[in-house]
Amino acid sequence: MATDKASRGVGGWFLLVFAIILVILGLILAAGGLWLVTLGGSWYYLIAGLGLIISGSLMARDSLTGVWAYFLVLLGTLIWALWEVGLSPWELLPRVFGYIVLGVIVLALLPTLKRRQAPSRQATI
Template identity: 80%
Template sequence: MISATQPRGATGWALLIFALILAFLGLVLAAGGLWLVALGGSWYYLIAGLGLILSGVLMAKDSLTGVWLYLAVFAGTVIWAVWEVGLSPWELLPRVFGYIVLGVIVLLLLPTLKRRQATT
């Protein structure tokens, strides 16, 4: 891990901001998921939200584990979506598109995360 006093470049700040946004999105998803579970609905949203929160926190701390956790949440989302609606592209798209966009950003920030981890 990198100490809190190590300076961040532009990409380091982009990583931190993205990680915080990811954690916030997870918080919103988990809160809605908790309400849905209380109503007797699906546990998916609560679990995925908690995964995004933890992933964002780990990435904010410059941990590659956050990337692996994000990929696990993404894989779980794809499995859940296929289980729920089958292989219909029009029904799958709204369930996975946001995760794909976030995943592309995660992969774009991966070199920055690796570089920040390597300087410890």
């Protein structure tokens, strides 16, 4: 980790809890997605679940790469949803709303993540 656990602070703890939630959601999606793939269904849920696991794991380690991984999952979700249902708002909403809400939280946690990385950058200079 970039900083000492004892100096995590409220924002740092919120970041860690959120990262763990992303991993749990990813595990659920990936497990269901794996089952769906074995039945001949869509690979989307397995891939999205693995992406959330990677994103949450990286954010738990205070890595900005986890943010990029999350937004890659969000972009993939938007593409998949548009491919699957087109521009129908009532069909798009349930497919993308949760990811957008989580994306807003990721953006809100970005300053905390950047602060937690700052000491490691200064140490290497």
